Amino acid sequence: MKGTLAVVLVFAAGCLAGWSGLADLESFGEIGKDLTMYVLYLLIFLVGISMGCNPDLKKIVKSVSPKIFLLPVVTILGTLLFSALASLLISKWNVFDCLAVGSGMGYYSLSSVLISQYKEASLGVQLAAELGTIALLTNIFREMFTIICTPLLGRWFGPFAPIASAGVTAVDVCLPVIVRFTGDRMLPAAIVSGVVTDFSVPVLVSFFCSL
Amino acid sequence: MFYLILTMLVGVVAGLMMRKVKALSHIGKAISVTIYVMLFFLGVKIGADRNILANLSTLGVQALLLALAGAMGSVFFAALLYRFFFRTEDSRREERP
DSSP states (O other), X not given: OHHHHHHHHHHHHHHHHHHHTSSOGGGGTHHHHHHHHHHHHHHHHHHHHHHHTOTTHHHXXXXXXXXXXXXXXXXXXXXXXXXXXXXXTOSXXXXXXXXXXXXXXXXXXXXXXXXXXXXXXXXXXXXXXXHHHHHXXXXXXXXXXXXXXXXXXXXXXXXXXXXXXXXXXXXXXXXXXXXXXXXXXXXXXXXXXHHHHHHHHHHHHHHHHHX | OHHHHHHHHXXXXXXXXXXXXXXXXXXXXXXXXXXXXXXXXXXXXXXXXXXXXXXXXXXXXXXXXXXXXXXXXXXXXHHHHIIIIIHHHHHHHHOOO
């Protein structure tokens, strides 16, 4: 609980700093633009080290079975099914718009750009940008939801739940949180799931945009 | 994506070579701190984007609904998958005194 509060506070502090202009990534020029990317690489490097110096690494690598590929499959199918159901509550967008947004699987940068681009022809510039913004927010929310709720999801729904909830981000942003709260033995599952869903994003988003 | 996985593999190799270094037992803390830094930057990006802020109320509700639907849908099926295909072998391995 203490960890969750800290996460929310840090994020809120970041929002305030960005809004007030106290922290301005643009003012750092080119470095500022890619700063978060560098931090992400640092994070992944640290996760790699913690994997490498883990004495159980051999056991983990051995435990990857073909069965684990079922996890990204149910992750994608579950996301699409519930996104279609949610579209019944949103009158503004049709079911394929909502499926395109859901297919982002947490990959907000890629899905929002793809959607606002692909949908321009059929929806017009402004509506396409709006749907793109929704895709951005939806997938940011999904990432935040996963980071914040991973301890609870793991306890209530089993160790696969946070990995599924993370979608693509199971392999990068959410990976450290997942490993911390479900244990090192979930690392292969998280990586396999994250990589497979990552490949599905451009395919599914453009498919649902074209319908 | 490729470079990200490559970076991780380099880290794994580095970790393997430094297995005996005692200080590495604190790597979990370093990871936590880095997560906080990334979360802060994510906040900065959202806070600085006036377009996102102005439309947050109208678009945000729809986005929240879709985010929860997507997350819970995948969680629901992942929980079923774990329960019926993975739990038995896993709990055997996990047995603790």
